[in-house]
Amino acid sequence: xxxxxxxxxxxxxxxxxxxxxxxxxxxxxxxxxxxxxxxxxxxxxxxxxxxxxxxxxxxxxxxxxxxxxxxxxxxxxxxxxxxxxxxxxxxxxxxxxxxxxxxxxxxxxxxxxxxxxxxxxxxxxxxxxxxxxxxxxxxxxxxxxxxxxxxxxxxxxxxxxxxxxxxxxxxxxxxxxxxxxxxxxxxxxxxxxxxxxxxxxxx
Amino acid sequence: xxxxxxxxxxxxxxxxxxxxxxxxxxxxxxxxxxxxxxxxxxxxxxxxxxxxxxxxxxxxxxxxxxxxxxxxxxxxxxxxxxxxxxxxxxxxxxxxxxxxxxxxxxxxxxxxxxxxxxxxxxxxxxxxxxxxxxxxxxxxxxxxxxxxxxxxxxxxxxxxxxxxxxxxxxxxxxxxxxxxxxxxxxxxxxxxxxxxxxxxxxx
Numbered sequence: 133x134x135x136x137x138x139x140x141x142x143x144x145x146x147x148x149x150x151x152x153x154x155x156x157x158x159x160x161x162x163x164x165x166x167x168x169x170x171x172x173x174x175x176x177x178x179x180x181x182x183x184x185x186x187x188x189x190x191x192x193x194x195x196x197x198x199x200x201x202x203x204x205x206x207x208x209x210x211x212x213x214x215x216x217x218x219x220x221x222x223x224x225x226x227x228x229x230x231x232x233x234x235x236x237x238x239x240x241x242x243x244x245x246x247x248x249x250x251x252x253x254x255x256x257x258x259x260x261x262x263x264x265x266x267x268x269x270x271x272x273x274x275x276x277x278x279x280x281x282x283x284x285x286x287x288x289x290x291x292x293x294x295x296x297x298x299x300x301x302x303x304x305x306x307x308x309x310x311x312x313x314x315x316x317x318x319x320x321x322x323x324x325x326x327x328x329x330x331x332x333x334x335x
Numbered sequence: 336x337x338x339x340x341x342x343x344x345x346x347x348x349x350x351x352x353x354x355x356x357x358x359x360x361x362x363x364x365x366x367x368x369x370x371x372x373x374x375x376x377x378x379x380x381x382x383x384x385x386x387x388x389x390x391x392x393x394x395x396x397x398x399x400x401x402x403x404x405x406x407x408x409x410x411x412x413x414x415x416x417x418x419x420x421x422x423x424x425x426x427x428x429x430x431x432x433x434x435x436x437x438x439x440x441x442x443x444x445x446x447x448x449x450x451x452x453x454x455x456x457x458x459x460x461x462x463x464x465x466x467x468x469x470x471x472x473x474x475x476x477x478x479x480x481x482x483x484x485x486x487x488x489x490x491x492x493x494x495x496x497x498x499x500x501x502x503x504x505x506x507x508x509x510x511x512x513x514x515x516x517x518x519x520x521x522x523x524x525x526x527x528x529x530x531x532x533x534x535x536x537x538x
Contacts, residue, residue, distance in 0.1 A: 138461075138495055140529060142345035142406055149535065172536040173461055173529065176494055203345055205408045207463055207527050209495045213473050258341070258376055260410055262465045262525060264472050269523075270416050291379055292341055292412045292525075320472075322465060322495075324410050324527035326343060326376065332352065333375040 133318070134215035135223065136167075136178035138207040139188060145200040158194035162187040167220070174207075179220050181210075181312055189304035193253045196300075196329035208311055208323040229317040234275045241279050241309035248305035256287070256334070257296045257303050259325035263315035276314035280306065293324075303327075336521070337418035338426065339370075339381035341410040342391060348403040361397035365390040370423070377410075384413075384426050384515055392507035396456045399503075399532035411514055411526040432520040437478045444482050444512035451508035459490070459537070460499045460506050462528035466518035479517035483509065496527075506530075 143151035156175075159168060166179035166187060177184055192204045209215075210226070229237060261276055263269035280286050280294055285306045287297035296303050307325060315321035346354035359378075362371060369382035369390060380387055395407045412418075413429070432440060464479055466472035483489050483497055488509045490500035499506050510528060518524035 136494060138493065140406070142347065144345065144347065144349075144351040146347075146349045146403075148347040148404070171493075172534050173459060173498070173531050174493075178494070200349075201351070203343070205529060207495050209463075212495070214476075215494065256376060260412075260525065260527075262467060264465060264467060269467050273417075290341065290374075290377075291339060291381070291418065292410050292415070295376070322463065322527070324463075324525075326408060328376050331375050 133211055133221050133223070133226070134178070134218045135181060135184065135210045135221040136176060137184060137188065137209070138174040138176055139191065140174040140205045141191065141195055141202065142204065143195060143200055143202045151195055151198060151200065151202065155191045155195035158190040159187055178218065181223050181225070181308055185304050185308040189251065189300050192255065192327050193251045193300045196253050196255065199330060201330045201332060204327045206323070206325045208325065210311065211318060211320045213320060223312065225312045226317045229313060234272070237313040238275060238279045241313045242282060244309050245283050245285065245302050245305045248302040250299040250301045253300045253329065254298065255300045255303055255327050255329045256331070257307065257325065257327040258290065258293045259307060259323050260293045261310055261314060262322045262324070264320040265316065269315070272314045276310050280310065336414055336424050336426070336429065337381070337421050338384060338387065338413045338424040339379060340387060340391065340412070341377040341379055342394065343377040343408045344394065344398055344405065345407065346398060346403055346405045354398055354401060354403065354405065358394045358398035361393040362390055381421065382423050384428065384511055388507050388511040392454065392503050395458065395530050396454045396503045399456050399458065402533060404533045404535060407530045409526070409528045411528065413514065414521060414523045416523060426515065428515045429520045432516060437475070440516040441478060441482045444516045445485060447512050448486050448488065448505050448508045451505040453505070454503040456503045456532065457501065458503045458506055458530050458532045459534070460510065460528065460530045461493065461496045462510060462526050463496045464513055464517060465525045467523040468519065472518070475517045479513050483513065
């Protein structure tokens with residue numbers, strides 16, 4: 133299994149380089165657990181979902197502590213058949229999920245969100261979950277949407293994506309649960325996600 | 336068939352509201368062909384691929400004519416089983432693609448990129464193509480990557496995505512061809528795409 137993300141931070145300020153550098157400092161505690169490589173468009177992070185989602189949450193939370201509007205885009209992927217197996221990406225949640233029904237996974241996902249620690253930072257987030265390969269991919273997606281509606285972080289549905297809102301802690305935990313508990317445990321699942329904070333046009 | 340996109344523009348300047356408003360002016364010629372709805376996180380555009388990709392290209396090209404670093408993120412979708420049929424999304428390329436082999440589609444895609452008009456704006460772009468449902472989704476993705484490598488706009492492969500570089504005209508045409516010619520013509524296909532211009536850290 134290969135798990136990772138391409139992450140881009142977009143501060144809507146002329147000081148964007150400084151905001152990005154401050155945000156990247158938040159990744160320091162994760163550097164031993166994740167492979168992190170930055171180019172001019174995005175930062176690749178490869179590793180297990182626990183540090184991976186923690187790193188994304190802390191990067192974004194750190195960047196939102198200034199007053200400026202900031203967004204972050206992430207392309208997440210697990211199980212892509214074109215990527216090599218990577219032992220650092222091993223994940224107990226995925227191992228166990230193979231034997232769990234959709235209903236069981238919905239319960240476990242909801243419990244994980246309820247016990248997520250708060251960060252003190254309010255964010256908006258919208259994302260799309262994609263399940264590739266054989267099988268009824270829409271059943272898993274509808275099952276995920278049911279979980280999202282009852283997650284406590286649900287805001288609204290939109291065409292092509294779902295909006296979440298709340299503290300960055302439970303919001304990123306909701307995203308992690310959607311990524312790990314829905315779609316085949318050994319299949320190819322991706323997420324297209326955008327987070328936003330301090331928007332002047334919050335609706 | 337339902338075809339559309341969630342589009343977000345991110346100018347890395349304290350004048351970001353003005354840059355966004357200038358960019359949105361570029362959408363005026365497309366308002367009769369597309370349904371366009373904006374909220375605080377993204378702009379929904381629904382319609383046929385010809386005006387849809389033209390609108391995205393012109394929105395981004397207009398925003399890059401100022402000196403500031405600007406990026407745009409787009410979530411594209413066609414054929415989502417959860418969306419209603421919409422006659423305004425009808426597309427001849429998709430209708431014909433049902434009877435064309437992968438090799439034929441690669442040739443047609445390359446021809447379309449070669450004849451795309453230039454805009455005078457240089458951009459970078461990275462994207463992931465997702466093919467849902469039954470069938471060998473990786474065969475279509477590898478076929479698309481072959482087309483991209485010979486498109487004239489190919490820059491490099493990265494984990495989870497492919498980088499393009501060049502004039503916004505052929506680059507957005509490459510993206511449109513990837514979206515329309517690969518994956519089942521009546522299937523569910525999505526793209527997660529980020530464009531960038533005027534980056535101070537161009538590599």
